[in-house]
Amino acid sequence: MAPKPLMNPRKGASQERSxxxxxxxxxxxxxxxxxxxxxxASTNRIAVEAGVSVGSLYQYYPGKEALVAAVIDRHNQEIMQVVRGAFAEIASQPVEKAxxxxxxxxxxxxxxxxxxHRVLAEQIPRTGRLENVETFNREAHAMFKAYLESHRDELRAADLALAAFVxxxxxxxxxxxxxxxxxxxxSDKTIRTLTDEATRLVVGYLQ
Amino acid sequence: MAPKPLMNPRKGASQERSxxxxxxxxxxxxxxxxxxxxxxASTNRIAVEAGVSVGSLYQYYPGKEALVAAVIDRHNQEIMQVVRGAFAEIASQPVEKAxxxxxxxxxxxxxxxxxxHRVLAEQIPRTGRLENVETFNREAHAMFKAYLESHRDELRAADLALAAFVxxxxxxxxxxxxxxxxxxxxSDKTIRTLTDEATRLVVGYLQ
DNA sequence: ACATAATGCGAGCGATGGCTCACAATTGTC
DNA sequence: GACAATTGTGAGCCATCGCTCGCATTATGT
Incomplete structure (x- = not known):
């Protein structure tokens, strides 16, 4: 078999320009x-929108899937940044406040x-590589479970992994x-109401 | 403007054959x-699988989207049948049991x-016509709200629409x-555990 | 200045998919 | 059996899409 023509995404993006x-x-x-x-979102369309040629696109990404995955990753990183911060912040707070x-x-x-967020949720087929969203989800579950473990005395649940899932x-x-x-x-009002309700739901369940 | 060549899906499927x-x-x-x-799931592929020609396909469905929508509808009808039955059954039961x-x-x-169910949830872009899933969702919310209203005395919530949403x-x-x-x-065991937890979550919130 | 490497370009190839249309086969009617 | 309506056929048109490749442009090293 002939070795792959070696025309995959070019190695590193070493210069500033790239x-x-x-x-x-x-x-x-x-x-x-x-x-x-x-x-x-075709590759040609994306290249035009970026003011770049299709050829350049394929120098850095193996295809459309990879580009979309990059966008998703970027978005998820932003979200997880906020979430991780929150977990650090609440680590030593009582259940209700947390x-x-x-x-x-x-x-x-x-x-x-x-x-x-809407497009990602509604239009992107969760197939193939795009499953790394799962990784983030698992991280969130793990962090929540860790919080529950360090506050076991305030809770009455036996299976903390299950409680975290719920x-x-x-x-x-x-x-x-x-x-x-x-x-x-x-609206701010809606947010307050919703927060109250969801908090009651979860705290009532945990205690 | 020339009137549309009138080659949309053929009118009625009057005979048995169709x-x-x-x-x-x-x-x-x-x-x-x-x-x-x-x-x-291309139109050609679907036609072959059905043992029918593409032409026939387009006599009854305007395109692939419509076919997929039909499948979704069929699935949702099955689900809603079960759900409607359940609501009828619980109408006069106390909150916990319900x-x-x-x-x-x-x-x-x-x-x-x-x-x-998995394919529909993971791979189908929720776009265009396929929003009638929303209709079913609204129906479920409405039925739940109706139940809550007829059991107001057992609850402590003020806004029942909000409670139903939660x-x-x-x-x-x-x-x-x-x-x-x-x-x-x-597994049966998992189902029992999950049912217990979810019930505690919701009942605790409502009462 | 020159050579070499890195980056960028975009016409166009091959594949696929949605869809049409001219026609054939079947069914219903008298 | 004759004729019209209904239903079924499938080769192929056209558009689009992913992707490549030979070449142009720009940066780097000396």
């Missing part, structure tokens, strides 16, 4: 996803770049549905 | 979605044709994640 090209590509991809949706903060953060996180799933779903159904930012 | 064709198409679509995934039943039903519903969202998400993460059917 970093700019890479960034332009990712940002162009995000813009197209937002403005025109997933199926319109849960309230986490709910608020979940809503904030889902409100980051809401249009992009809490994280509920909080995430509530934030997700609330933000997506209201197309964009929620 | 009903069979239509059914074959929908079932073929479902089979392909399950076995090969969404992108492999919620427990609803949780069980949610799990059952998500376990109907799990492979198809409960339905949580139950649905728990059932969804549990079923999808465990690839297929859950």
């Amino acid at each position: 970093r700019a090209t890479v960034d332009a590509l990712v940002e162009a991809t995000a813009r197209i996803l937002i403005r025109e949706g997933f199926d319109k 849960v309230r903060r986490l709910v608020a953060v979940a809503i904030e996180a889902h409100s980051i770049d809401p249009k992009l 809490c994280v799933t509920s909080i995430e779903a509530l934030a997700h549905n609330a933000v997506l159904h209201s197309d964009g930012k929620l | 009903r069979a064709t239509v059914d074959a198409l929908v079932e073929a679509t479902a089979r392909i979605l399950i076995r090969e995934g969404f992108d492999k 919620v427990r039943r609803l949780v069980a039903v949610a799990i059952e519903a998500h376990s109907i044709d799990p492979k198809l 409960c339905v969202t949580s139950i649905e998400a728990l059932a969804h994640n549990a079923v999808l993460h465990s690839d297929g059917k859950l």
Whole structure:
């Protein structure tokens, strides 16, 4: 068998110029996803939007999937940054206060770049490589479980992994549905009400 | 403007023969979605699988989207049948028993044709026409709110629409994640545990 | 200045997919 | 049996898409 022609993405982006090209590509991809949706995001279209040629695109990314994955990664990093911060912040706080903060953060996180968030949630097939979203989810579950373990005395649950699953799933779903159904930012009042309810739901369950 | 050449899906499927064709198409679509995934479900491929020519396909459906929508509708009808039955059954039962039943039903519903359910959840872009899933969601919320209203005295919530949103969202998400993460059917034990937890979560919130 | 490497270009190839249309086969009607 | 309506056929048109490759442009080293 002939060895692969070796025309995969060029090695490193060593010069300054190419970093700019890479960034332009990712940002162009995000813009197209937002403005025109997933199926319109062809490699040719993305290259034009980025002010770059298709050839250059394939020098840095093996295909459309990789570009979209890069956008998703970028978005997830932003979200996880916020979430990790929150967990650090609440580590030594009592359950009620901690849960309230986490709910608020979940809503904030889902409100980051809401249009992009919506497209990612609604239009991107969760197939192939794009499963690394799962990694983030697992991290969130693990962090929550760790918090529960260090506050065992305030709780009455036996299986903390199960409890973490129930809490994280509920909080995430509530934030997700609330933000997506209201197309964009929620009013402060709605956020307060929702936070109260979700907190009662989860705290009542844990204690 | 020239009047549209009038080559849209042929009017009615009046004869017996055509009903069979239509059914074959929908079932073929479902089979392909399950076995090969969404992108492999081209109109040509579907027609072959159904033992029918592409031409016939376009006599009954305006395109691939419509076929997939038909499959989704079929699946959702099955689910809503079960859910409607459950709501009728619990109408006069106390909150604890009612919620427990609803949780069980949610799990059952998500376990109907799990492979198809997974494909629909993971691979189908929720775009365009496929938003009528929303209709079913609204129906579920409405039914739950109706139940809450007729049991107001057992509850302490003020805003019942909000309470319904919180409960339905949580139950649905728990059932969804549990079923999808465990690839297929859950063990009886897992189902019992999950039902207990979800029931405690929701009942604790409502009372 | 010159050579060499790194980066960028974009016409166009091959593949695939949605969809049409001219026609054939079947069914219903008298 | 004759005729019209209904239903079924499938080769192939056209558009699009992912991707390549030979070449142009720009940076780096000496």
